[in-house]
Amino acid sequence: MSVQCKLCPKGCVINPGESGECRVRVNVDGKLLAVTYGRPCAVHVDPVEKKPLFHFLPGTGILSIATVGCNLHCKNCQNWEISQANPEETPAAELLPQQVARLAVEYDCRSVAYTYTEPLVFYEYTLDSCRCVKEAGLRNALVTAGYINEEPLRRLCEYVDAANIDLKALSDPFYRDICRGTLKPVLNTLVVAKSLGVEVEVTNLVIPTLNDSDKMLCDLCRWLVQHLGRETPLHFSRFSPQFQMKNLPPTPAETLDRAKEIAQSEGLHYVYIGNIIRPGAEDTFCSACGKRLVQRYGFQVLENRIQSGRCPDCDTEVYGIWQ
Amino acid sequence: MAVARRRFVGLLARIAAVLVVPVASLAAPARYVEAIRGRFDRVPFKPLRPSEISKPGRWKG
Secondary structure (H helix, E strand, O other), X not given: OOEEEOOOOOOOEEOOOOEOOOOOEEEEOOEEEEOEOOOOOEEEEEEHHHOOOOOEOOOOEEEEEEOOOOOOOOOOOOOHHHHOOOHHHOOEOOOOHHHHHHHHHHOOOOEEEEOOOOOOOOHHHHHHHHHHHHHOOOEEEEEEOOOOOHHHHHHHHOOOOEEEEEOOOOOHHHXXXXXXXXXXXXXXXXXXXXXXXOEEEEEEEXXXXXXXXXXXXXXXXXXXXXXXXXXXXXXXXEOOOEOOEOOOOOOOHHHHHHHHHHHHHOOOOOEEEEOOOOOOOOOEEOOOXXXXXXXXXXXXXXXXXXXXXXXXXXXXXXXXXXX | OHHHHHHHHHHHHHHHHHHHHHHHHXXXXXXXXXXXXXXXXXXXXXXXXXXXXXXXXXXXX
16 A cells, blocks of 8 residues: 655655655555664764854754755755665664764763754654653754655654754745755745744855855845844855766855855844855854854854853843853 | 356456555555654664764765
8 A cells, every 4th residue: 555655745655665755764564664763874973063053052062863865856965975875775873762862972962963864854763862862951953954844843843952954045946956846845944943942043055056146145035034033044055066966166255255245234143154164254243243252163163252142242142052 | 248248347347346456545545644663674784883973974964
């Protein structure tokens, strides 16, 4: 008997022995099985800045786990070797949710990230791990493209503290042509996650000729201001030729600078440039007095002046989770 | 003639009986919000090495 997966907007109808588009949700004898449950292909302690999460426990380590699989198929995927891999062909470790929490404590991490591929397709593993991590007194963070239905998202957000959500472009044709997805569910995820109290940061990978026009950047920033608020951190990330998009050059630094200027002129308070070393481009400044609050270089925090979530000079609140 | 017609109708009935289950299952798939928390024996096993865990991953994000 075929089954229909209702986790994400794709709604795959899966015949016995086959998987959904994500490759990891399989119809086994008429039952939908999350085959990578407890089987991560990557387990590492990263600096939280690598996610990137700049307004979430800066300077700390974050246990980062991923299984194979993704429900999008971006031509420019930077982790395609695991996101577009078959579970039966990719080595994976055995790590149950209770062990995830124990490992995070053992490695002195204050949080766990579900990242690298798409944590929403290994949903049950993410959800159970989040519960165990919370019970251990630690925090959870998602790094995701946000392509999920609202009901499971709401259930997961009960346990999620922070999320870096990709907004690849404010363009449905872009999502259809480049990612084999659609825009609307991603926008819904951003709004719902923020409304449920998740500390939301947004990443936009700027790809030459595809989403780097002033209008596209301006539309994206305007939408963020209107629907998520000016305090939402936005990371413009540099594209590098990967996977099925080796025909385009890396994003010029000047394009990223222009994107940052546009975002700031639209009123966003915290705008960053990533995947490239630009002095000062990863620093956090107070939205009121303009003084530098956090100085970063690469994935390192050189100085953090934020005190109890506030600017030490003018006492303005700084959006984020700081301790 | 009547015998041939009965045989033909019988054949049609047998074909319909064979097809009804798969066609019905295609038309109305079982719906799941979540998958069973199961694991796949065919996933190759890889031990966790502490030296690898403690290093930042090679993957983006």
